[in-house]
Amino acid sequence: MDKMTPGYRFFSILNYGLLLLISIGCVLPLLHIFALSFSSASAVTSGEVTFWPVKWTAAAYRNIIDRPEYLTAFWVSVKRVALGVGLNMALTVLIAYPLSKEPRQFRGRTLYAWYFVFTMLFSGGLIPWYMVIKETGLMDSLWALVIPSAVPIFNVLVLLNFFRGLPKELEESAKIDGGGHFIVLFRIFLPLSLPALATITLFAVVNHWNSWFDGLILMNRVEHYPLQSFLQTVIIKQDPTYLTAKELELQALMNDRTSRAAQVFVAALPVLLVYPFLQRFFIKGIVLGSVKE
């Protein structure tokens, strides 16, 4: 397109170099943790390990697998993601469809929309939220991790804007053929919305997998913690005042440097695995949701 002036050529080389550094900088910390987790404890102590394992060993991973608590927490997280994402997606679809109608097609649409959006503007804050969950009897059960967060408003907005962009004629022809709203939604809208659905599924999966605070305060026993809450307790929380005897014991057993690295890496792994597959969808999805013409 342009003629490359010497000045621009120089800039271009610098630019590629800089972007290469920035990109690598985004994954280097993770690579370092990976290297620590597969290195021998002696190599880690002597400080030889940088970005590739030294004296390969899976000892740290064996240490994790030997602790039933880690696997239990992993399993709680898997259950939470399955149940939570299912609930998120079902409710997102069912809310986004009616809200994507024009007010003349669905009286009350604007009122409903404000009803949901208002919760993004004003919230009760931590203590009232905690007390409502407590008083509705969800404490210490898996339901506490999936029901209060069952309606992700941001995802609803992404999907409803996508629905609005679909051709109106499709819906009208289905109506003429006698199809009701449920038929239109499940037979026409959803099959056409796969990129948007993939995007919000990714968000929902990552969100549930990464949530740690709700598990930390809503679960009473460490056996009910999802993985991220478990990690928070075992490898991050250094203040022993509020830890139980069981938690202190786990900290003592699993808090050497290679074990910490291995636990962190295993907890990041599911995200690293789903990310490349869904990545090609989410750019389209996020742009549709956040910028409108």
Place this chain on the structure above:
Amino acid sequence: MNSVKLWKRDWPLHLMIFPGALVVLIYSYGPLFGLTIAFKKFMPSKGIIGSPWNGLHNIQFMLSLPDLRQVIENTFVIAIMKIVAGLLVPIVVALLLNEVSKTAFKRAAQTLIYLPHFLSWVILGGIMIDILSPSDGIVNKILKVFEIKPIYFLGDGHWFRFVLVVSDVWKEFGFSTIVYLAALTSINPVLYEAAVIDGANRWRQTLHITLPGMLPIIVLLATLSLGNVLNAGFDQIFNLYNPMVYHSGDIIDTYVYRLGIQQAQYGIATAVGLFKSLVSLVMISLSYFLAYRLANYRIF
């Protein structure tokens, strides 16, 4: 149409919305009602409704808390530093990416820079505690090569805020470039062709076409970020802070957690939370209003 006819036509739509509306009623509007705890002598055994009122006692107590001023100041300062850095860095990176002509390189770079956004602060906290350790963290090892004395990044109040801002930008800048890159693709290529004919080089094109083309989205994101002036990043700070850095790193959200959940001072913690919610409501409403006026932005 009368309401009976409307109901006959629309009932499937009401039915679809009902389950979600119910969840939101209980778990989003319920806590709004629960804000009454701020004006009650809250007893867990009696619940939100059953606990007796105690007027403005909690509010008065809140105003007498010695740390509150510092906590609010920390929240503002940290949030504003993050907002400014979080706006500027992605713009620069998006402009640099825009100059990349090799598609494969661009895509690979994007894949890598979006990644940290998807990792939780527990994972990143675990990583940062390791790499920033003053005794055996890799960052201090590298500094040692340059003969710099070990720095206790997470235990030194001066360094702590710096670490917060840098690590937050590191996690989110890539993801934030998405919106800018999308804005760049919508700039009419004819403008560039015309500029080339007029003899403009790439720098001039960037200055006079690319940046003005991005301006609406920059203005929009800047106004929307106003709503975040009290969100200094609970997840991040909770996983990185410790009593040594409370004076510069303790924010409203972490303060409410310690006061309410750990020390069971429910009424006072709710009062502090109510203060934050009210200020946030004003700021978010203002930001939406400005975004609507300046950029014709609508939420739905």
